[in-house]
Amino acid sequence: MGHLKSFFVVSFCLAALGLFHQSVLHAAQIAEIKPEKNRLEVAVAAYGPLYLPLLVAHEAGYFSKRGVNLNVSLLSATAAAQALLSGSVDIYQGGTAVIHANVAGSDVIYVGASVDRSTLVLFGQKGLMTFESLRGKSVATTSVGAFGEIAVRKSAKERGMEVGKDIKLLYHKGPPEALVTFVAANADGLVVTPPQSELARSKGFPVIIDYYQQGFRVVGPGTGVARSFMQRNPNTLKIFFMGYLDGVKRAIEDPSFALKISGQHTKISDTRVLEEGYAEGLKVWNRDMTVDPEAIRVVLEQSTVPKASELDPKRFYDNALIREVNRDYGSKLFPGEVR
Secondary structure, X not given: OHHHXXXXXXXXXXXXXXXXXXXXXXXXXXXXXXXXXOEEEEEEOOOOHHHHHHHHHHHHOOOHHHOOEEEEEEOOHHHHHHHHHHOOOOEEEEOOHHHHHHHOOXXXXXXXXXXXXXXXXXXXXXXXXXXXXXXXXXXXXXXXXXXXXXXXXXXXXXXXXXXXXXXXEEOOOOHHHHHHHHHOOOOOEEEEXXXXXXXXXXOOOOEEEEOOOOOOXXXXXXXXXEHHHHHHOHHHHHHHHHHHHHHXXXXXXXXXXXXXXXXXXXXXXXXXXXXXXXXXXXXXXOOOOOOOHHHHHHHHHOOOOOOHHHOOHHHHEOOHHHHHHHHHHHHHHXXXXXX
């Protein structure tokens, strides 16, 4: 009996040692990843809280310490696909642009989902409290086909209304410009994300729909690339994901640093607005950055392109690289949350 007990103890220790060795081996492999490309052109759709982990990681040097330097710039959704295909941009951190471009025939995909829950908020001018009250009126949003439009189309359809017929959308370069139009009373409604949503709240405009509370799922921002770029630069993308996850952890654990970076990029100095925007971002930053096909399906269902809703969401993403990074790195940063 004693020999049997000793056997199990020894077996357990050997198994534990094997798992430890495997863990160390994975860590060593991660540390030894050599990027195929030492500089990345990364474009973002906005500088709000949803993009904060990327900005935190960049400012903290989490990419450069692994041998990859980033140049981060602002780019509209309408220009994103062409920039990815031409190679002038390597990674686009944005929303629906990847889906729309793919539907149109461009081979661009998501390789990760930094966020897959929407923080969009639909506001009305004072006195407009319901979606139905927007019938015959206008709503300020961002780019054509962006999440603001998707959300409004979905809400309209659920109420037997139609964008273009019952509601007019006013398109803008980005959230700041949409907010300016709304505050000047040149639009009856406004659909935006933080920090512009927090600025609208602070001015007392009534909330018609809080899409986060509704559980509205979208990939936005997601990590969009040309499929050919992913195939040529898998290690570089793994390093990007590792640095990004470091940024998520730093943003969560060091709010003061995150708020400082947020203020620098958004040019907002109101601490309360920055803190409220940070709280909104904190709710939706993905630790596990895999793409959920249902978050793509909702965009396809609201597309104005014929038969887009019949397309398979799986053609729009590839989770292979982020799953590797989650297994070998993310699971160590966020044990119990990422595997």
